[in-house]
Amino acid sequence: MIRPTRVPSLLLVPLLALLPFGCGGGGGGDYDPSTQGGTGAPVDVPAGPGELPGQPTPPAPGGSTPPGTTTSQPRVPRNATPPIGLTWKIGYTENAPLSTLQIIYGKVLSLNSALWNATEGQVYIYEVVITDNVGPGTTTSGWTLNSSTITTTDLDILVWPKSSWDLSGVAGFVIWSSPPQFGRTGLIMALPSDASTNTWLHEAGHLIWDLSWSVSFGLEDEYLDGVQDISCVMESTNTPWRFCSAANHTHQTSQPRACWAQILLDYANFTHTDQDKASTSPWTTKVTYNDSP
Numbered sequence: 001m002i003r004p005t006r007v008p009s010l011l012l013v014p015l016l017a018l019l020p021f022g023c024g025g026g027g028g029g030d031y032d033p034s035t036q037g038g039t040g041a042p043v044d045v046p047a048g049p050g051e052l053p054g055q056p057t058p059p060a061p062g063g064s065t066p067p068g069t070t071t072s073q074p075r076v077p078r079n080a081t082p083p084i085g086l087t088w089k090i091g092y093t094e095n096a097p098l099s100t101l102q103i104i105y106g107k108v109l110s111l112n113s114a115l116w117n118a119t120e121g122q123v124y125i126y127e128v129v130i131t132d133n134v135g136p137g138t139t140t141s142g143w144t145l146n147s148s149t150i151t152t153t154d155l156d157i158l159v160w161p162k163s164s165w166d167l168s169g170v171a172g173f174v175i176w177s178s179p180p181q182f183g184r185t186g187l188i189m190a191l192p193s194d195a196s197t198n199t200w201l202h203e204a205g206h207l208i209w210d211l212s213w214s215v216s217f218g219l220e221d222e223y224l225d226g227v228q229d230i231s232c233v234m235e236s237t238n239t240p241w242r243f244c245s246a247a248n249h250t251h252q253t254s255q256p257r258a259c260w261a262q263i264l265l266d267y268a269n270f271t272h273t274d275q276d277k278a279s280t281s282p283w284t285t286k287v288t289y290n291d292s293p
Ligand SMILES: [Zn+2]
Pocket: 001, 022, 023, 024, 202, 203, 206, 220, 221
């Protein structure tokens, strides 16, 4: 993720090339600015355990009722009462057949299951809208140098074909701008099309939690000061699929307290029992495809 220092939007484009905005992915794919474009950590991200095959499972039968409440927003409102279902708007950069968008939906379903369990049945993805052709011909590095090449004002997530994802050592990232230039909320989560559930869940940790601590807008990268805390998906090892708690967090200089400790400070209606597992099956995320010809 980009460092949480507020930067004027005019400065954003050059800063994007300089600031450490990468985020840990599976297989040591965390970002190290000293190795950007060089011989850094491996780019390829192994599929995590539980990764779905390319074909999504069928949607839930019509008429089923989502648990709790839903929001049209991509982040969890601080006053939310769980369970709460989020809405994500995803843009795929290239014009692609429906089958490609269906594979992205399969990734979302896998993420949704991981998130439902990691939040002990309190947060899920209610609905996704997947639109293709939002930035044809754009590479990820090209976009970070000139973000005006893709209009993201109605998006929360950008997905590039693997062949266009050219950031060495970066498995995925979330960037932030103020005033909002990226996405619907000033945040964009960026992933290659082959990103693992590890990476999806790690980046979701940055995106969905609206946290008040000074270190970040959401959960922080725990690998910023080295790898100490294998309890947390926000570490670069990305397993297990849980956010660390006061019971299992190893101190990080990059953040004042464990992930759940901060979440519970900001979300008064949420709970955490350290089970890191939901007692029910996840809602099957609804999907709408905007598939250009
Ligand atoms: Zn990260």
